[in-house]
Amino acid sequence: QVQLVESGGSLVQPGGSLRLSCEASGSMYSIKDMGWYRQASGKQRELVGKMIFGNGIEYSDSVKGRFTVSISEVNAGRILYLQMNALKPEDTAEYYCNAGRIYWNNGAFSRDDYWGRGTQVIVAS
Numbered sequence: 001q002v003q004l005v006e007s008g009g010s011l012v013q014p015g016g017s018l019r020l021s022c023e024a025s026g027s028m029y030s031i032k033d034m035g036w037y038r039q040a041s042g043k044q045r046e047l048v049g050k051m052i053f054g055n056g057i058e059y060s061d062s063v064k065g066r067f068t069v070s071i072s073e074v075n076a077g078r079i080l081y082l083q084m085n086a087l088k089p090e091d092t093a094e095y096y097c098n099a100g101r102i103y104w105n106n107g108a109f110s111r112d113d114y115w116g117r118g119t120q121v122i123v124a125s
Contacts, residue, residue: 002026002114004097009119017085020119022097025077032102036069036082038093038121045096049082062090087123094118 008020024034035050035058049059049069057069068083080097097116102109 002028002031002099002101004099004114004116006095006097006116006119009095009121011122011124012087013125014087014089014123016087016123017083018087018121019084020082020095020121022080022082022116023077024080024097024099028077030101030103031099033100034071034078034080035098036080037096037098038091039096039118040090040093043093048095050098051080084121087121089123092121092123094120 003025005023006020008018010018012018020036033050033052036048037045038048039045047058047060048063049057049067051057051069051071059067066084066086070081070083072079082095084091096118099114101112101114
């Protein structure tokens with residue numbers, strides 16, 4: 001099992017910056033990627049940025065050049081960060097941390113997804 005706890009969400013003015021953190025603990029065995037997703041009110045959850053270990057970072061087009069995903073290894077696990085710059089009102093959403101475990105099961109690869117409870121970001125003047 002993997003436990004994910006997000007923090008750092010806040011109210012921020014347009015053009016401002018914010019950094020979200022996701023503390024990951026538990027077994028990191030076979031965790032192949034960690035990333036940030038967001039869900040605005042009335043909309044589906046969408047990818048913001050995802051770090052695929054050993055294979056780079058993917059970003060959604062809407063945040064490229066403004067948001068940066070990074071990670072730190074700590075004794076108890078990992079901390080995933082999301083640095084958000086030049087924030088826009090349309091970035092307002094609940095932001096969720098995700099970790100994906102890939103494993104071989106009955107002749108095929110399977111994936112388990114782990115989610116945090118989210119942290120709210122509101123961009124408004």
